[in-house]
Amino acid sequence: MKSDLTFAILLGGALVPDERVRTLVQGARAIAADGGMAHAAALGLKPELWVGDFDSTADDLLARHSGVPRQAFPAEKNFTDGELAVEEAIARGATRLILVGAFQGARTDHALAHLMQAVTLAERGLNLVLTSGTEEAVPLLPGSLTLDLPAGSLMSVIGFSDLGGLSLLGVKYPLQEADIAFGASRTISNVVTGPMTASLQSGRALVLARPHDFSGS
Structure with a gap:
C-alpha cells in the first residue's frame, strides 16, 4: 500500500508558528510560494x-534562501503562486497537503481562493489541512470526518453550496441530518465539546476552527 506523501505549501498569509502547526508539518516535504x-x-x-x-x-529573503531551486513565472499569468506550488507538489506525488499561511494576509482574494481551491482539491481525492496557527480548516464533502480539536475550540461550518443532511456530533449545538441553505448562518460559532465528527450527505463545505480560542465554551 502506498503511504501518504505530505507536502507543506508555504503561502503568503499570516502565521503563528505554534507547536500544533509544527506537528502538522513534521516530516513533510515543502514547497514555498513567493513570499510564503x-x-x-x-x-x-x-x-x-x-x-x-x-x-x-x-x-x-531572496538572499537568505538563494540555494533553494526556483521556478519563476511572469506576474501576468493564469494561476496564483499558491496554485502553482500545489500543482507542483501533486506532480511530485503529494497525497496530503498542509496549506500554511492560508488565511488573512494582505490579499482577501487570495485567502478566499485558497479556501475554494482546498474544496476542489479534496474532490480530486487529496487530504488537506489549511492553517494560520490561530485558525485551521478542512474540507467537508459527502461522507464523514473526525477532527482532533481541543474541547472548547470555536468552530464553524462554511458552506460553498446548499448542504444536505449535515450532522455534527461532539459540539455544543449538535445537528442531525440538517439541510442548510447556501449563505445561512446557522452553522457559525459552535463549540467543540469532545471528539468531533462531521458528516454530510450532499454539498461542499469547510470546517473552520480556532483551536486556541476557548471564549465560546
Whole structure:
C-alpha cells in the first residue's frame, strides 16, 4: 500500500508558528510560494522548490534562501503562486497537503481562493489541512470526518453550496441530518465539546476552527 506523501505549501498569509502547526508539518516535504518562504525558518523547513513571480518577496529573503531551486513565472499569468506550488507538489506525488499561511494576509482574494481551491482539491481525492496557527480548516464533502480539536475550540461550518443532511456530533449545538441553505448562518460559532465528527450527505463545505480560542465554551 502506498503511504501518504505530505507536502507543506508555504503561502503568503499570516502565521503563528505554534507547536500544533509544527506537528502538522513534521516530516513533510515543502514547497514555498513567493513570499510564503518567510515561514520556512520558523517551522524548521527547507523547501525543495520555490515558485512564483517573486513580486512580493523581499530582497533579503531572496538572499537568505538563494540555494533553494526556483521556478519563476511572469506576474501576468493564469494561476496564483499558491496554485502553482500545489500543482507542483501533486506532480511530485503529494497525497496530503498542509496549506500554511492560508488565511488573512494582505490579499482577501487570495485567502478566499485558497479556501475554494482546498474544496476542489479534496474532490480530486487529496487530504488537506489549511492553517494560520490561530485558525485551521478542512474540507467537508459527502461522507464523514473526525477532527482532533481541543474541547472548547470555536468552530464553524462554511458552506460553498446548499448542504444536505449535515450532522455534527461532539459540539455544543449538535445537528442531525440538517439541510442548510447556501449563505445561512446557522452553522457559525459552535463549540467543540469532545471528539468531533462531521458528516454530510450532499454539498461542499469547510470546517473552520480556532483551536486556541476557548471564549465560546
